[in-house]
Amino acid sequence: MTLDEYNEAVSGIVAAQQEIAQATMQLAMKGHAYLGNPEFTRLLQQQGGLLQQLTQLNTQMVLGVMVPPAMRP
Numbered sequence: 001m002t003l004d005e006y007n008e009a010v011s012g013i014v015a016a017q018q019e020i021a022q023a024t025m026q027l028a029m030k031g032h033a034y035l036g037n038p039e040f041t042r043l044l045q046q047q048g049g050l051l052q053q054l055t056q057l058n059t060q061m062v063l064g065v066m067v068p069p070a071m072r073p
Contacts, residue, residue, distance in 0.1 A: 006061050013050050013057075020047050 020043050027033040033040050 001057075001060050001064050003061075006057060009057050010054070013054050016050055017047065020050070 024033060024040070024043050027037065027040055027043070035041060035044075
């Protein structure tokens with residue numbers, strides 16, 4: 001993975017997180033941001049998925065930087 005690919009992927013995740021934040025804010029303003037609300041729960045699950053993606057990207061980037069090119073698969 002190149003640094004440009006990493007940055008592009010992270011930018012996509014950040015954009016998705018911003019959309020989730022806006023949707024969560026709208027639910028909160030309506031008093032609907034609670035765990036019993038399926039829409040709120042779905043937003044939390046999406047956010048968790050994005051955090052997992054970000055963790056995977058960071059791991060790939062660190063491994064890519066730390067592993068010498070001759071040893072990469």
